[in-house]
Structures are given as C-alpha cells and as structure tokens.
Amino acid sequence: MSFSEQLFEKIKTHASPKEISWIEAKSAGSLQALQTAFVAAPRFISKTIIQSTDSINDVDINNWTLDRLVRVYFLTKFDSSDRETYTKSLDTLFETAENNEAVALISALPFLAFPDYWMLRATDAVRSNIGLIFDAIAFQNPFPMQYFSELAWNQLVLKCIFNDKPIHRIQGLSERANQELANSISYLAHERWAAGRTIPAQAWRLVSKFMNEAIFADICTLFVSQNLHDQIAATLVCTETDFSPAKEELNKHTELLNKTFNWTMLEG
Amino acid sequence: MCQKHTEIAQNPSHFEGTAEELETSKTIQANYADYTKGMKFFDPHIHMTSRTTDDYTALIDAGVVAIIEPAFWLGQPRTGLASFKDYFSSLVGWERFRSSQFGIKHYCTIGLNSREANNEALAEQVMEILPLFLYKEGVVGVGEIGFDDQTAAEEKYYRLQLELSKEAGLPVQVHTPHRDKKKGTELSMAIALEHGIDPSMVIIDHNNEETVESVLEQGFWAAFTIYPFTKMGNERMVEIVKKYGSERIMVNSAADWGISDPLAVPKTAALMKIKGISDEDIRLVTYQNAIDAFAQSGQINVVDFETPQVIDQSLKFNGNTVLRGGQIPRIDKNSLIIS
Numbered sequence: 215m216s217f218s219e220q221l222f223e224k225i226k227t228h229a230s231p232k233e234i235s236w237i238e239a240k241s242a243g244s245l246q247a248l249q250t251a252f253v254a255a256p257r258f259i260s261k262t263i264i265q266s267t268d269s270i271n272d273v274d275i276n277n278w279t280l281d282r283l284v285r286v287y288f289l290t291k292f293d294s295s296d297r298e299t300y301t302k303s304l305d306t307l308f309e310t311a312e313n314n315e316a317v318a319l320i321s322a323l324p325f326l327a328f329p330d331y332w333m334l335r336a337t338d339a340v341r342s343n344i345g346l347i348f349d350a351i352a353f354q355n356p357f358p359m360q361y362f363s364e365l366a367w368n369q370l371v372l373k374c375i376f377n378d379k380p381i382h383r384i385q386g387l388s389e390r391a392n393q394e395l396a397n398s399i400s401y402l403a404h405e406r407w408a409a410g411r412t413i414p415a416q417a418w419r420l421v422s423k424f425m426n427e428a429i430f431a432d433i434c435t436l437f438v439s440q441n442l443h444d445q446i447a448a449t450l451v452c453t454e455t456d457f458s459p460a461k462e463e464l465n466k467h468t469e470l471l472n473k474t475f476n477w478t479m480l481e482g
Numbered sequence: 483m484c485q486k487h488t489e490i491a492q493n494p495s496h497f498e499g500t501a502e503e504l505e506t507s508k509t510i511q512a513n514y515a516d517y518t519k520g521m522k523f524f525d526p527h528i529h530m531t532s533r534t535t536d537d538y539t540a541l542i543d544a545g546v547v548a549i550i551e552p553a554f555w556l557g558q559p560r561t562g563l564a565s566f567k568d569y570f571s572s573l574v575g576w577e578r579f580r581s582s583q584f585g586i587k588h589y590c591t592i593g594l595n596s597r598e599a600n601n602e603a604l605a606e607q608v609m610e611i612l613p614l615f616l617y618k619e620g621v622v623g624v625g626e627i628g629f630d631d632q633t634a635a636e637e638k639y640y641r642l643q644l645e646l647s648k649e650a651g652l653p654v655q656v657h658t659p660h661r662d663k664k665k666g667t668e669l670s671m672a673i674a675l676e677h678g679i680d681p682s683m684v685i686i687d688h689n690n691e692e693t694v695e696s697v698l699e700q701g702f703w704a705a706f707t708i709y710p711f712t713k714m715g716n717e718r719m720v721e722i723v724k725k726y727g728s729e730r731i732m733v734n735s736a737a738d739w740g741i742s743d744p745l746a747v748p749k750t751a752a753l754m755k756i757k758g759i760s761d762e763d764i765r766l767v768t769y770q771n772a773i774d775a776f777a778q779s780g781q782i783n784v785v786d787f788e789t790p791q792v793i794d795q796s797l798k799f800n801g802n803t804v805l806r807g808g809q810i811p812r813i814d815k816n817s818l819i820i821s
Contacts, residue, residue, distance in 0.1 A: 256619045257780065310567065310611070312574035312618040344579045 217271045217325055218290035224270065225287060228262050228280050237284055241291045245303055252288045252307060253315065256281045272356040272385070273324050285318035286325065294327035301331055308335055313346060320350035323357040333361065340370050348373070352384055359386025368395045375402065375417045382416065382481045396424035400432050407435070415443035416480035418451050425457035433460060437467055446475045514752040518545060521764070522788075523747045526550045526772035527626070527655070527687060527707065527734035530588070531569075531577055537737070537744045538584040544748040547787040548587040550776060551577060552626040552655055555595045557739050563607040570615045578620065587787040589776070591625030591655045592616055599639035600631070609642060616650045622776040623647070625655025626687060629666040632659060637673070644677045652779050654679065655705075658688045660712065667693045671700055685775050688713055688736070694722060698730060703775045707736040708746035716750040720757045728766035732775065 215223070226234060236258045240251035261279040269275070275283060294300045304326070308319055320339045323332050336358065339351035351358060351370070358370055367390050374381045381387060399420055403413050418436065421429050436448035449471075452464035464471065523546045530538070530551050541549070551573055560566055573590040581588035592615045594608045615621060624647040629636050647654045654674065659666035667686060674684050681701035688707045689697060697704040706722065707713045719733060735746035743749070751768045755761070776782055 250617070253614070254617050257617070306614070310571060310614045312571075312620070313579060314619055316575070344576065346579075 218287065220270045221283065221287040221290060224264065224266060224275065225280070225283055228264055228283075229259070233259050233280075233284075237287070241288060245292065245299070248288050248291055249303060249307060252285050252318075255285050255288070256314070259284045271324055273321070274354040274385075276354070278321070278354075282314070282318050282321065285315070286322040289319070289322040290325050297328060300327065313344060316344075316347050317350040320347060321355060323351075324355065324360070329357070329361055332357075333366075336361070337366050337369075340366070340373060348377075349379075352379065354383070354385070356385045358384070359390060364390075364392055364394065368392070368398060371395060371420070372398055372402065375399065375413060378414060380481060381414075381420075382477070387420070391420045391423060393424045396421040396429060400429050403432055412441070412444075414480075415441070415447040416477055418447040419477050419480075422451045422454035425451070425455045425460060430457060430460055430463075434463060437463070437470075443480050445470055446479060449473075450475055450477060514749055515544065517752040517755040518748050521545050521748070521751055521761075522547045522769060523751065524548050524769045524772045525734050525744075525747045526685070526705065526732055526776060527552055527736045528744060529554060529736070529738035530581060531556075531572065532739040533737060533744060535580075535584075538581065538586060541744055542584050542586055544745050546586065546745075546747060548589065548773075548782075549581065550589045550591060550622060550655075550772070552591045552623075552657075553593050553595065554626055554657075554738070555597045559598055559601060560604070563604065563611070566604075566608050567611055570611070574615065574618050574620060589620050589622045589782065591623035592618075592621050593624045593627040593643055593655075594639050595626060596628050596630035596636045596640070596657060596659075600633055600635045602635050605635065605639055609639070612643070612646060613650075616646060616652060620781055621652070622779040622781045623653040623655045623685070624650070625685075626657040627654065628656040628670050629659050630657070632662065632666055632669070637669075640670070641673060641677065644674060644679055647683070648677065648679060652683075653776055654684045656684060656686050658686060658693065663688075663690065664692050668696065671697065671702060674702075675700075683778060685732075687734070690714060691718065691722065694726060694731075698726060701730075703730045703732065703771070705732045705734055705772075707734055708750050709736050709740075709742050711741070716746065716753050719750050720754050720759065723754060723759055723763060723767060724757075728763040728771070730771060730775075731767050732771040733767050734772075 222237075225237065229237070240247060243251065259281040261281055264275055264278045264280060264283055266274075266276045289304070292300055292303060304319075307315065311319055316339075320335070323329070323336055326332055336351055339347050342348050352374055358367060362370065371381060371384065371387070372395070374384065399413070399417050406413050418433070425433075433448045433451055436444040439445060449464065449467065452460040455461075523544070525541075525546055526549075528549050528551060530549065553570060553573060556569070560569070570592055573592070578588045578590070592612060594605055594612065598608075599605050616624065624643050627640055627643045629640065644654060656670050656674070658670060667689070671681070671684075671686065675681070682703070685703040685705050686693075686697045687705040689704045690706075690713070694704050706719055708716050708719055713736070723731065733747050733750050735742060735744055737744040737746065747768050751764050754764045773782060773784065
C-alpha cells in the first residue's frame with residue numbers, strides 16, 4: 215500500500231461518511247481543485263485529534279488534527295510527473311500559507327517528491343519564530359534527520375535547546391549527534407552560566423560520545439550544581455562516555471553512583 | 483467637532499448628554515476600568531500590525547478577547563504585488579500568532595483597499611491573488627473595501643470585490659470616505675444592493691450622526707469608529723446608542739499607525755455605563771453584534787475566546803512562553819533593571 219493510501223486508511227478511521235465523500239470528490243480533481251481543497255479543508259473537515267501508534271513513512275501522526283492529516287493527504291495526490299508544474303503549485307501554497315496550512319505543508323515534506331528542492335522551506339521553518347511552524351519541522355518529522363546537512367541539523371537542535379523545547383521529540387536525535395553540536399552546547403552553557411541562567415539538563419545527552427577536556431570541565435560544573443537534574447545529567451554522561459577522567463570523576467560522587475537514572479527522567 | 487466643553491457651554495450640542503453625566507465622566511478619567519469589570523469586548527476593526535506588544539497587553543487587560551484586523555493600506559502605497567502578498571500572509575500568519583501570545587483571538591478581513599485601487603495596473607494583479615486568501619481559516623470577510631476619493635477605479639474594484647464576497651459567502655466590511663462621507667456611504671450601499679447582496683451581510687464602517695439613520699433603515703450593520711479628532715468621539719457615541727438603541731450597531735477603534743486609541747471599545751463601554759446605558763445594550767454594541775455580523779462567515783467559533791485559554795507549551799515567542807500559567811509576563815516599565 216502506498217503512503218498516500220495508508221494516509222487515506224487512517225483518515226477513514228477518524229472521519230465521518232460526509233467528510234470522507236468530500237475528500238474522495240476533491241482528491242480526484244484537477245491540480246487547481248486540489249490546491250483549493252487544501253486551503254478550504256477546515257471548512258469541511260473537523261479538528262478531531264488523531265490517535266495513532268504506528269507511523270506512516272516514518273511520520274508519527276499521533277495527536278495531529280484530522281484537517282492536518284487530510285491536507286497532507288491532498289498533497290500526496292499532486293501529480294509529480296512534471297517537476298516544474300508540481301513544484302510551482304506547491305510553492306504557491308507555501309507562499310500564501312496561513313499558519314495551520316504552513317504546519318500541514320511542513321509536516322508533508324517527507325511525502326513530497328524531489329526532497330532536495332524543499333530544503334529551503336525546511337530550513338525556513340527552523341528559522342520561524344512561530345512555535346507551531348517550528349514544531350512541525352522539529353518534531354514527528356523525519357525530514358531533518360534524512361536530509362539536513364550537519365550545519366542545518368545543529369541549528370535545529372540548538373534552537374530547540376535555546377527555546378526550552380523538548381529535544382527528545384526530534385527524530386534521529388542520538389543518531390545524528392556530532393562533535394560540533396556537542397561543542398556548541400558547551401558554548402551555549404557558558405553563555406547562559408555567565409548570565410546567571412541555565413540550559414535544560416537533558417541537552418547534555420548529546421555530548422557523551424564527544425567528550426573532551428573542555429566539555430569534561432562543564433560536566434564537573436554540573437556535578438556541583440544545586441539542581442538535581444544537572445547532577446543526574448552529569449552522572450549519565452559519565453556513565454555513557456569512554457573518556458577516562460570522567461569515569462574517575464563519577465567514582466567521587468558516591469551519593470549518585472548507585473542510583474538508577476535515565477534520560478527520560480529529564481524529559482519533563 | 484464640538485468636543486471642547488468650554489466652547490459649547492453656552493450652546494450644548496445634541497449629543498453631549500446632561501450636565502450631570504458630563505460632570506461624572508470628567509471625574510472618573512483615571513479608573514474607567516472600574517466600570518467595565520467582568521465585561522469582555524470584541525474590537526471588529528483594529529490594525530495590530532501597526533501596534534506594539536504594550537498595546538496587546540493593554541487590550542487583554544481591558545477585556546478585549548478577540549479582534550478583527552481588516553486589510554488596509556500601510557500609510558504609503560505599495561509598489562508591487564509581492565508586498566500585497568506578504569501583507570495578506572502576515573495577517574493570517576505572524577500577526578495572528580503574535581496576538582495568540584497574548585491570549586487574544588485574531589481574525590482578519592482581506593481585500594484591496596480603496597486608496598490603492600487607484601493604481602489599476604497593480605490592482606488587477608491583487609485581484610488575482612485575493613481568492614487565495616479569502617478562503618483561509620479565520621478570514622471573516624472581504625474588507626476593508628469601498629470608496630475613498632470616490633473615483634471610477636475605486637468603484638470598479640469595489641464592485642468586483644462585492645462579487646467575490648458573494649461567491650465566497652463572506653460578509654463585507656465597507657470603509658466609508660472621510661470627505662463627502664454621506665454621499666460615499668449612500669453610494670456604497672446602493673451598489674451593494676444593486677449586486678444583490680443582502681444588507682445583513684454588509685457592515686458599513688466609520689458612521690457618524692449624519693449617516694447612521696439611512697444605514698440602519700436599509701438593514702445594514704452600522705459600525706462606529708471611535709478615533710480622536712477625525713472620526714467619532716465616544717461621548718457622541720453614547721448619544722447615538724441612546725437615540726438609536728443597540729440593534730445592528732457596533733463600536734470599533736480602527737487603531738492604526740495614526741494617533742488612535744486601541745482601548746477605544748472598552749473606554750466607550752465605560753462611558754456608556756457611566757451614562758446609564760444598560761449592560762445588555764453595552765454588551766451588544768461592544769461585543770455581540772460584531773460577532774453576529776462576522777460569524778456569518780462560518781469562521782468564528784466563540785469557544786475560542788469565551789473559554790479560558792488552553793496553555794500550550796508549544797506556543798513560544800522568541801523563546802518565551804507567554805501563556806505559561808495563563809499569565810502574561812510583565813515588564814515593570816518603571817524598573818531600571820532589565821533582566
């Protein structure tokens with residue numbers, strides 16, 4: 215079953231018969247009819263919350279609204295046989311998108327043909343200050359993991375940390391951890407500490423494999439933090455790393471050593 | 483007009499109210515909000531793009547829970563289609579989001595304004611992209627459109643947009659001119675009727691004592707803009723409500739980049755309360771009538787602003803969760819320390 219068919223199957227489990235017949239009528243239409251249906255969807259489709267435990271094309275659609283799912287489905291019906299017509303019609307939707315439309319378009323990126331073509335749309339969503347649009351690229355979306363350069367990936371993760379967003383919801387978070395990102399987290403922590411502020415403790419999960427002297431100094435700072443979450447993060451990093459001075463440091467903190475910690479505890 | 487009481491003492495105008503009311507209104511300047519406690523307001527005409535976050539904070543504090551931002555000109559003419567497109571996009575995008583950060587529901591009307599209708603080459607292009615925006619969520623009307631200088635080009639695009647509104651089933655928000663207002667208002671209504679538009683779908687804006695009677699008689703909605711110096715003052719507004727009642731009458735601020743007051747609606751409600759207008763009439767002209775008129779678009783769900791804001795931690799503005807705990811973070815304006 216194609217991804218498009220899978221999306222429609224999921225829609226059918228949440229939509230009313232009237233909604234389903236509207237969707238069927240529109241999805242068989244011309245390119246222009248599809249564009250209009252994409253825009254008009256909330257006038258005919260409810261905002262019922264989708265319950266789903268399985269992913270479609272690695273996209274986790276749980277907690278989406280039904281109109282968002284229907285919009286993504288319409289986008290999979292655009293004929294991509296002529297690249298220029300295809301990209302132009304989608305570009306029009308991007309350029310005139312209202313916030314909820316933008317969310318649907320960004321959510322649909324993993325389903326679109328010519329993934330390279332959409333890179334600027336994806337990185338622009340990372341630049342967005344509109345929370346919902348940023349979230350649509352950051353969370354429940356495999357596009358960044360699959361296509362982002364290291365630079366773009368690191369921007370995404372850093373902006374999440376900077377804005378106190380839940381990084382554990384980024385797909386591919388541990389797979390795409392890298393030295394540059396670990397260094398940037400260390401720099402960000404220094405800036406925040408100098409200003410009397412903090413970074414979310416779970417950010418340190420991204421440094422375990424990239425430990426060096428500088429980052430190790432940060433971990434030592436975390437051990438003496440007043441915040442238990444920082445201490446837990448320090449313990450977990452030292453448990454995970456191969457960096458031997460970190461192992462020695464960990465042994466000094468007997469009060470933390472024998473407790474069972476995991477990163478999930480810091481995801482709140 | 484006639485707003486300086488010292489000058490009219492010998493010859494009070496018909497819309498000044500009694501001497502006693504006037505005295506009361508002069509003594510409560512500082513704490514007018516005491517008179518609007520528990521009231522909520524809907525401002526159906528305000529250009530938030532031109533306003534600051536201080537204004538948003540003041541609006542929600544004063545009880546304004548929802549607003550409509552009509553598309554208008556930006557103080558100088560746009561030179562290309564892309565500027566229009568980005569402006570319309572911002573009304574359903576960034577500005578809508580910015581408003582949500584303060585717990586205020588933001589709607590808009592989309593249209594080609596009368597001033598810029600005079601650049602016909604550009605107007606043609608704008609007409610082509612209007613349908614892309616008119617069908618979007620939260621677009622509650624075609625507006626603000628109508629006459630300014632009352633030129634042939636203005637009439638042409640007013641008529642074309644009336645047809646668009648019919649096709650989309652959307653109410654029309656009609657701007658009436660500053661100069662030769664009475665004639666412009668009559669012409670706007672006559673043309674709307676000629677196009678077969680039900681007057682109950684048309685909101686005639688910026689009314690005054692001279693235009694209101696005909697607007698109401700013909701079955702249109704009559705909106706009044708409380709705007710210092712050039713449009714209505716709120717003392718005059720109170721007299722209008724006393725005379726014509728509350729049916730199909732609504733008040734707005736039309737606050738924009740000029741010297742205007744975003745709190746015009748709550749302030750007018752306070753003045754009405756002081757001057758003895760009933761709570762129900764106040765509610766109708768500062769809240770319910772605007773909702774009834776624009777909800778004909780099918781795009782207003784009162785639950786969105788009548789129930790307490792759901793706190794969504796994903797809604798962040800530059801890293802600040804404005805809605806955390808339902809409280810808007812406040813800056814102490816008198817504090818020297820910025821942290």
